[in-house]
Amino acid sequence: MAEKSETLTAPALARWATGPLTVPADVQAAALRHLLDGLGNAVAAARSDAAAAAVTVATGLGGPAEATILGATTRLSAPAAALANGTLVHALDFDDTHAGGLVHATAVVLPAALAVGEQVGADGRAVLDAAVVGYEVACRVAAAAPNGFHAGGLHATMVAGVFSSAAVAARLMGLDAATTTQALGIAGSQAGGLLAFLATGASTKQLHPGFASQAGILAARLAAAGATGPDTVFDGPHGVYDALATGPVDTGVILRGLGETWETTRIGIKPWPTCQLAHATMAAATAALDAAGAGVDEVEALHAQVHPDSASVVCAEGRDLTRPVSPYAAKFSLPWSVAALLVDGHVGVDTYAPDNLGRPEITGLAARIGWDVRPDGGVAADAAGDVVLTLTGGRTVHGHVDRSPGGGSAPLSEEALLAKFTGNAGPGAAALAEALHALPDAPDLTLLLSRAAAAAEAPLEVPA
CATH class of the missing domain: 1.10.4100.10 (2-methylcitrate dehydratase PrpD)
Structure with missing residues (x-):
C-alpha cells in the first residue's frame, strides 16, 4: 500500500x-x-x-x-x-x-x-x-x-x-x-x-x-x-x-x-536502440574486450553480473535469448545484444533488422554468454555493469562500468547526441535541430513541424 x-x-x-x-x-x-x-x-x-x-x-x-x-x-x-x-x-x-x-x-x-x-x-x-x-x-x-x-x-x-x-x-x-x-x-x-x-x-x-x-x-x-x-x-x-x-x-x-x-x-539518453537494462552489461563487455586487446573470435565465454530487476526483463527464463523470435525480442535479450555489439563493434537501428537475427556469429556468441543475478540496493537502470571474458587459452579479463552510458555520471556528450540525431533525422537534421534550439523564442510550432516533415521525406540512405 x-x-x-x-x-x-x-x-x-x-x-x-x-x-x-x-x-x-x-x-x-x-x-x-x-x-x-x-x-x-x-x-x-x-x-x-x-x-x-x-x-x-x-x-x-x-x-x-x-x-x-x-x-x-x-x-x-x-x-x-x-x-x-x-x-x-x-x-x-x-x-x-x-x-x-x-x-x-x-x-x-x-x-x-x-x-x-x-x-x-x-x-x-x-x-x-x-x-x-x-x-x-x-x-x-x-x-x-x-x-x-x-x-x-x-x-x-x-x-x-x-x-x-x-x-x-x-x-x-x-x-x-x-x-x-x-x-x-x-x-x-x-x-x-x-x-x-x-x-x-x-x-x-x-x-x-x-x-x-x-x-x-x-x-x-x-x-x-x-x-x-x-x-x-x-x-x-x-x-x-x-x-x-x-x-x-x-x-x-x-x-x-x-x-x-x-x-x-x-x-x-540512449546510445543504443535496445532495452536500457542491458546497456551496462553491453558497455562492460566492450570495456573488457578493449582491455584484453583481443578480437571477438578469441572470446570463449562471457559471464555477467546482472541486477535482479534487469534479469527479469532482459534475461527472462522461458524465452530463447540466443535466437530471438522478433526484432523486439532481440532488443530485450541481453545475450543477443551483447553479442551483436562485440561482433559488429556497434549497435544501431539496422542491427535489429529481421534478417539479422539469425546470424550465426551473433547467435553462437550469445549462446556462450551467461550471468548471475547480483543483489543490488539501487534501481536497475542505474546499476553497474560487470563482466568476465574468458579468452582462448583460458585468460580472463574483467570489464566494469559504474553505470550504463548516456545518463547519470556518464551523460551522452553533445557531440554524441548530435551524431545520434543526425543519423536518425538524416539530411534534414541540421535544419530541424536549428528549429528545435530556437523553440524558447518561437512564436508557434509551425517552423519546427514543417522541418520535421521535410526531414522525414528525405530518402533513407542505403548502406553500400
Missing part, C-alpha cells in the same frame, strides 16, 4: 503544474536535449515506417485539423496526433530513460506538448514550460514505485505517462488547478500497459506511449467539460499505486523538492 503524504498529492501537483514556473537554465537545456532526441527518434521511425499501423489508424480517426503527425503535413485531432506521435517516438526503442522510474519520459511528454501546443497556438516558451512540467510528472510518478509497476507486469511509461500527458495538456489548455486535479484523477483510470509483449515480440510496447499521450489529452478535455476524477488517485485507497504497483511505494517522491530539484536533468 502506498505510503501517504500529509497533503493529498494530486491537488498539490496540479497547483504546481498550472502555476507560475521558473525553469533554471540547466533544466531548460536538458529539456531541449531530450526534445531533440525525441524528434530524431520520431523522424527515424517515420522514415522507416516503424509505426505505420499507429499512423494509419490515427490518420483514419481524423477529426478537426488541430495537430500534425510528426514527419507529415496531415492535420487531425490533437488526441489522434498524439497517438501517432507517441508511438513514433518510442517505435525504435531508442528514446530516453529516467533511471529512478524506469520510464521513457519524452515519449509521453513530446506528443502531448506538440499536439496541444499546436491546437491552442501556443508559443515555443509555453510549449517548453509544459514539457518541463510533463518531464517532472512522468519521472516522479514512476519513481514513487521504483520497479513497482514492472514487477506487476505493467509498463511504467504508460502508467506514469497518462498523468504526465494530462498535466501537459491541462497547462497548455489554461485549466486551473481544481480542473487539473480532476484531469489527473480521470487519467488514473486509463493507466496500464501490459508487459506481455516480452514473451512474444508483439508491438504493443511501441503503442503504450501513444495510448498514454492520447489518454492524457482526453482526460484534460473531459475535466474541462465537467467530468470528475478522484483527488486521491495517487494516495488511495484504490488509487494507482494500491491497484497497480508491487512492492514499496512512497508517494512523497512526487512532491518532494518539486520546483527545487529537477528530475528533468536526470534523464539518460
Whole structure:
C-alpha cells in the first residue's frame, strides 16, 4: 500500500503544474536535449515506417485539423496526433530513460506538448514550460514505485505517462488547478500497459506511449467539460499505486523538492536502440574486450553480473535469448545484444533488422554468454555493469562500468547526441535541430513541424 503524504498529492501537483514556473537554465537545456532526441527518434521511425499501423489508424480517426503527425503535413485531432506521435517516438526503442522510474519520459511528454501546443497556438516558451512540467510528472510518478509497476507486469511509461500527458495538456489548455486535479484523477483510470509483449515480440510496447499521450489529452478535455476524477488517485485507497504497483511505494517522491530539484536533468539518453537494462552489461563487455586487446573470435565465454530487476526483463527464463523470435525480442535479450555489439563493434537501428537475427556469429556468441543475478540496493537502470571474458587459452579479463552510458555520471556528450540525431533525422537534421534550439523564442510550432516533415521525406540512405 502506498505510503501517504500529509497533503493529498494530486491537488498539490496540479497547483504546481498550472502555476507560475521558473525553469533554471540547466533544466531548460536538458529539456531541449531530450526534445531533440525525441524528434530524431520520431523522424527515424517515420522514415522507416516503424509505426505505420499507429499512423494509419490515427490518420483514419481524423477529426478537426488541430495537430500534425510528426514527419507529415496531415492535420487531425490533437488526441489522434498524439497517438501517432507517441508511438513514433518510442517505435525504435531508442528514446530516453529516467533511471529512478524506469520510464521513457519524452515519449509521453513530446506528443502531448506538440499536439496541444499546436491546437491552442501556443508559443515555443509555453510549449517548453509544459514539457518541463510533463518531464517532472512522468519521472516522479514512476519513481514513487521504483520497479513497482514492472514487477506487476505493467509498463511504467504508460502508467506514469497518462498523468504526465494530462498535466501537459491541462497547462497548455489554461485549466486551473481544481480542473487539473480532476484531469489527473480521470487519467488514473486509463493507466496500464501490459508487459506481455516480452514473451512474444508483439508491438504493443511501441503503442503504450501513444495510448498514454492520447489518454492524457482526453482526460484534460473531459475535466474541462465537467467530468470528475478522484483527488486521491495517487494516495488511495484504490488509487494507482494500491491497484497497480508491487512492492514499496512512497508517494512523497512526487512532491518532494518539486520546483527545487529537477528530475528533468536526470534523464539518460540512449546510445543504443535496445532495452536500457542491458546497456551496462553491453558497455562492460566492450570495456573488457578493449582491455584484453583481443578480437571477438578469441572470446570463449562471457559471464555477467546482472541486477535482479534487469534479469527479469532482459534475461527472462522461458524465452530463447540466443535466437530471438522478433526484432523486439532481440532488443530485450541481453545475450543477443551483447553479442551483436562485440561482433559488429556497434549497435544501431539496422542491427535489429529481421534478417539479422539469425546470424550465426551473433547467435553462437550469445549462446556462450551467461550471468548471475547480483543483489543490488539501487534501481536497475542505474546499476553497474560487470563482466568476465574468458579468452582462448583460458585468460580472463574483467570489464566494469559504474553505470550504463548516456545518463547519470556518464551523460551522452553533445557531440554524441548530435551524431545520434543526425543519423536518425538524416539530411534534414541540421535544419530541424536549428528549429528545435530556437523553440524558447518561437512564436508557434509551425517552423519546427514543417522541418520535421521535410526531414522525414528525405530518402533513407542505403548502406553500400
